[in-house]
Amino acid sequence: MKDKLKQTYFIETWGCQMNEEDSEKISGMLKNMNYKRTLDREDADIIIFNTCCVRENAEQKVFGNLGAIKALKRKNPNLIIVVSGCMIQQESMAEEIAKKFPFVSLLIGTHNAYKFPEYLNRLKNGEKQIIDIWKQEGEIVEGLPIDRKSSVKAFVTIMYGCNNFCTYCIVPYVRGRERSRKPEDIENEIKELVAKGYKEVTLLGQNVNSYGKGLEPSINFAELLKRIDKIEGLERIKFMTSHPKDLSEEVIDAIANGRALCEHIHLPVQSGSSRILKKMNRHYSKEQYLDLVKMIKEKIPNVALTTDIIVGFPGETEEDFNETLELVKEVEYDSAFTFLYSIRKGTPAAEYEEQIDEKTKHERFERLVEVVNEIVIRKNKSFEGKTVEVLVEGLSKNNEENLMGRTRDGRLVNFKGDKEDIGKLVNVKIVRSQGFSLLGDKII
Ligand code: 5AD
Ligand code: SF4
Numbered sequence: 001m002k003d004k005l006k007q008t009y010f011i012e013t014w015g016c017q018m019n020e021e022d023s024e025k026i027s028g029m030l031k032n033m034n035y036k037r038t039l040d041r042e043d044a045d046i047i048i049f050n051t052c053c054v055r056e057n058a059e060q061k062v063f064g065n066l067g068a069i070k071a072l073k074r075k076n077p078n079l080i081i082v083v084s085g086c087m088i089q090q091e092s093m094a095e096e097i098a099k100k101f102p103f104v105s106l107l108i109g110t111h112n113a114y115k116f117p118e119y120l121n122r123l124k125n126g127e128k129q130i131i132d133i134w135k136q137e138g139e140i141v142e143g144l145p146i147d148r149k150s151s152v153k154a155f156v157t158i159m160y161g162c163n164n165f166c167t168y169c170i171v172p173y174v175r176g177r178e179r180s181r182k183p184e185d186i187e188n189e190i191k192e193l194v195a196k197g198y199k200e201v202t203l204l205g206q207n208v209n210s211y212g213k214g215l216e217p218s219i220n221f222a223e224l225l226k227r228i229d230k231i232e233g234l235e236r237i238k239f240m241t242s243h244p245k246d247l248s249e250e251v252i253d254a255i256a257n258g259r260a261l262c263e264h265i266h267l268p269v270q271s272g273s274s275r276i277l278k279k280m281n282r283h284y285s286k287e288q289y290l291d292l293v294k295m296i297k298e299k300i301p302n303v304a305l306t307t308d309i310i311v312g313f314p315g316e317t318e319e320d321f322n323e324t325l326e327l328v329k330e331v332e333y334d335s336a337f338t339f340l341y342s343i344r345k346g347t348p349a350a351e352y353e354e355q356i357d358e359k360t361k362h363e364r365f366e367r368l369v370e371v372v373n374e375i376v377i378r379k380n381k382s383f384e385g386k387t388v389e390v391l392v393e394g395l396s397k398n399n400e401e402n403l404m405g406r407t408r409d410g411r412l413v414n415f416k417g418d419k420e421d422i423g424k425l426v427n428v429k430i431v432r433s434q435g436f437s438l439l440g441d442k443i444i
Helices: 017-032 056-075 093-100 113-124 171-175 183-195 221-229 249-257 274-279 286-299 318-331 358-381
Strands: 008-013 046-051 080-085 106-108 130-132 153-157 200-204 236-240 264-266 304-311 335-340 387-395 403-406 412-416 425-433 438-442
Touching (some): 008 017, 017 046, 017 200, 056 093, 080 113, 093 130, 106 113, 113 130, 153 183, 183 200, 183 221, 200 221, 221 236, 221 249, 286 304, 286 318, 304 318, 304 358, 335 358, 387 438, 412 425
Parallel strands (some): 106 130, 264 304, 304 335, 412 438
Antiparallel strands (some): 387 425
16 A cells, blocks of 8 residues: 555546536546545556546547556556546436446535535445436535645636527536636635735636626626736736637726736637527627627727637538638638537537538548648738737746747747746847747847
């Protein structure tokens, strides 16, 4: 038996930033229980897979990884294997996993993740397998320990769940209905982060623009942003995700007039065809989206706009797809996440006839990526010779001689600087664009 103090856990996270933040909470709980993180799963006493189910390939990866660690469990019968997150929150998925992979010790859903230490103690006291998936979301649990990846920038969840039911999306079924954290709890968390030296926060929610519904006294997202913008010492505020139907002029004005609020909006369009948007249940047309973009660009000069786009939604014709390409060219996104439509059981679109064949989907996907990349590369090139403010996050991935950080509008910058600059804001003159990132020199 290993010394308890030296017990280790390995955690792998799939999916969005909300899942990343959930993993940071699981890590926080484990560190409180004296566990140490390891990056080598062969060496771990606990292996945790925090899963996603937004697209099918995320699920396939989890199955693949579970298959691969079976041998580790055989070697070490005391190994605790945990599967958590969105994937197992789906109808009968936990039972399916328990049947296929009987060696899994704990299956825990998104609504009761805070109970992790309790379940872990039960397992250590001899229980072989625990499955606990709550169908209903409970109260928001505040004050969980959290072991953040970065000491410079932090994710702060401001609301959970989603009420939108876009017809392709599984999220409302696995994350439950919208509930917002109290503004005081959010402010206190951010003040504590600032006291620890954090410079940037990203406020998270599936649709941050509907923040505050049901809270007493009433507050909306713009008001929350303005309150957070007043926190002394906080240099940057970012947020995601914004549903275009709910992004208010008040929020745009808050950014335009704000101090720490960054000039970046992630505004998923999903499709450039009003016909498809209707089938997606998005509640805006192409024209309404473009009007919104126009207002944002007028009010926030130099704003960076990023987006999510789904290719091959059921019934998408060549004409619909061309409208997406045209919209991308018109908006000129600074970056875009592009996805192949993936059938999600239980969502309305899974039942739609006219599913698009894989070949057409892939062919359209490649055409879209080409158009997106051309714009992203051209926009990054226009930064050559300019000076930008960079929040230094750490050493560069590819060249440890360099530092890396991001601009206020989210661009990745590698530059020559001093290690003491990590965690600070520095001005960097961009020497060259490397296509999807920028290379520069620190201005002293
Ligand atoms: N297929 C493909 N992409 C999807 N997304 C959500 N559901 C699906 C799906 N079934 C994408 C959307 C969303 C992003 C997080 O994932 O673009 O904005
Ligand atoms: Fe899914 Fe739509 Fe909710 Fe985003 S807004 S999480 S795409 S249902």
